[in-house]
Amino acid sequence: MAAEDELSRRTARLAKITELCGDPFFITKFDKTHSATAVKTKFEGLAAGEKTDQSVSVAGRVMAIRNNGMFVVILDDTDRLQIFHDLKASAPELLELLALLDLGDIIGVTGLVRRTPRGEITVDATELKVLSKALEPPPEKFHGLKDVEARFRHREQDLVATPRTRETLRARYKMVAAIRQYLYDREFLEVETPMLHVMAGGAIAKPFVTHHNALDMPLYLRIAPELHLKRLVIGGVSEKLFEINRCFRNEGLSPKHNPEFTSLEVYQAYVDFTAMIDLTEAIVHHVALMLHGTGKVKFGDKEIDFTPPWPRKGMVELVREHTGLDLDALTDPVAARAAAQKIGVSTEPGLSWGQIVETVFGHKVEDKLIQPTHVIDLPKEISPLSKAWPDRPHVAQRFETYVNGWEIANAFSELNDPREQRARFLEQAEQKRGPDDPPHPIDEDFIKALAFGMPPMGGLGIGIDRLGMLMTDSASIREVIAFPTMRAVD
RNA sequence: GACCUCGUAGCUCAGCCGGUAGAGCAUCUGACUUUUAAUCAGGGGGUCAUGGGUUCAAAUCCCAUCGAGGUCACCA
Numbered sequence: 086m087a088a089e090d091e092l093s094r095r096t097a098r099l100a101k102i103t104e105l106c107g108d109p110f111f112i113t114k115f116d117k118t119h120s121a122t123a124v125k126t127k128f129e130g131l132a133a134g135e136k137t138d139q140s141v142s143v144a145g146r147v148m149a150i151r152n153n154g155m156f157v158v159i160l161d162d163t164d165r166l167q168i169f170h171d172l173k174a175s176a177p178e179l180l181e182l183l184a185l186l187d188l189g190d191i192i193g194v195t196g197l198v199r200r201t202p203r204g205e206i207t208v209d210a211t212e213l214k215v216l217s218k219a220l221e222p223p224p225e226k227f228h229g230l231k232d233v234e235a236r237f238r239h240r241e242q243d244l245v246a247t248p249r250t251r252e253t254l255r256a257r258y259k260m261v262a263a264i265r266q267y268l269y270d271r272e273f274l275e276v277e278t279p280m281l282h283v284m285a286g287g288a289i290a291k292p293f294v295t296h297h298n299a300l301d302m303p304l305y306l307r308i309a310p311e312l313h314l315k316r317l318v319i320g321g322v323s324e325k326l327f328e329i330n331r332c333f334r335n336e337g338l339s340p341k342h343n344p345e346f347t348s349l350e351v352y353q354a355y356v357d358f359t360a361m362i363d364l365t366e367a368i369v370h371h372v373a374l375m376l377h378g379t380g381k382v383k384f385g386d387k388e389i390d391f392t393p394p395w396p397r398k399g400m401v402e403l404v405r406e407h408t409g410l411d412l413d414a415l416t417d418p419v420a421a422r423a424a425a426q427k428i429g430v431s432t433e434p435g436l437s438w439g440q441i442v443e444t445v446f447g448h449k450v451e452d453k454l455i456q457p458t459h460v461i462d463l464p465k466e467i468s469p470l471s472k473a474w475p476d477r478p479h480v481a482q483r484f485e486t487y488v489n490g491w492e493i494a495n496a497f498s499e500l501n502d503p504r505e506q507r508a509r510f511l512e513q514a515e516q517k518r519g520p521d522d523p524p525h526p527i528d529e530d531f532i533k534a535l536a537f538g539m540p541p542m543g544g545l546g547i548g549i550d551r552l553g554m555l556m557t558d559s560a561s562i563r564e565v566i567a568f569p570t571m572r573a574v575d
Numbered sequence: 576g577a578c579c580u581c582g583u584a585g586c587u588c589a590g591c592c593g594g595u596a597g598a599g600c601a602u603c604u605g606a607c608u609u610u611u612a613a614u615c616a617g618g619g620g621g622u623c624a625u626g627g628g629u630u631c632a633a634a635u636c637c638c639a640u641c642g643a644g645g646u647c648a649c650c651a
Contacts, residue, residue: 149610156611223586229586232586234582291649342649
């Protein structure tokens, strides 16, 4: 039967239902007394074949109709639940309505709870209401929705058809809630800063550009909230604050990159980056415990142990361990570049020593860091917002945390010297980057804010989507984003 | 952006050494009073992503386009 026929068949049934008991789309409420799980839990003790005289009202989507409607399975946001209709003894109106049910309809049922001889908790329907009619059929009941494109373009279908999708997205949302609660409990204030920026700062990435009509000027979707968050700390809104929200980067898509993604950024005055290491471990471990009851989390064929503390290793030290190349001994960029070339890492000419270290690290080390590892001692040249060590001026007081080869956290002792910050920005603006990259703008408002006096502080960013992937054994970032970015179809 | 793979019924898939399209689920008709992916019998349902080419003949081979996935590149 063609799709149009399916639509007209279901529409015809809707008309009949409307004749019988009114238009379902006019219904505004249903007094649901129990969720599917609540029913199953409450009557757990029933023996097979045992009946009760206790009535419940349940509601959900019709997932299966067996034995001509004798058994109907509904799904709500907790579980599936079986409904029984006595095809011989039920009221004729009920049976008439039952015959008009389709897979996917939303129904409300009132009836007595029993356990069938086969052991299934079941509601013997005495009342049936169609609360909403599905005019389109659901995906195949056993194999579900497999087509990746369809799953992401029509997440509602995927959610109905694929238990794993429900679990993954729920876990992601619970994870975000757990992180918020963790920080609330420690008196961090959750704040909001602009999504629309006059210039996109706080990171290096290509921004999305839009235009404000009334102001007749370009605006950029933020690539990071960092600079505004620091300004809030400077102003004294709170010495401990955070934001969990979206950032946007106009770059390539990959299993680890979505154009919009969620980041957590935390700032705390009067602490250094080592406090952010502790906080990173605490937050991530807390999330693992909350979702899995243990710090050890399965990912693919690996087991990742989030139990603190995690090892800290220098970036140059790691490069040495994995390649034998000691970049500390080659501080001249030309020599460093030649040495990198020898071990098969070619770099653009004109890169700084720090950029070469980062490139070699990215090619030779990154994907080997499976268990949580804090990479410390990052080059100052690639850390324009971080304080350097007084006794090691080319090394930043910064770390990046890697898990499963992915960067999931990035933090530093925040640079608060406005003169030094201006110099770093200028250096940044001159640094060699991609051929079509726009020049890095200098955010004078931010420098002015620093000049107003920023307390020493630690700042931390955690990629929520990637953390979500780790916590849900998801190979693609799209699994943990309800509606990942897709190309438009005609 | 480059390369590889994929796109067949509403869904899940088969068919791909060229010969005019199949199965299961869903759907329709009938049977069935306790099913658990219910079962049994029968029926209907297709622009084989789109466009072009080769050929007597194309779902199948070739080219282009669109969409998707992957790898790489890009990426604080």
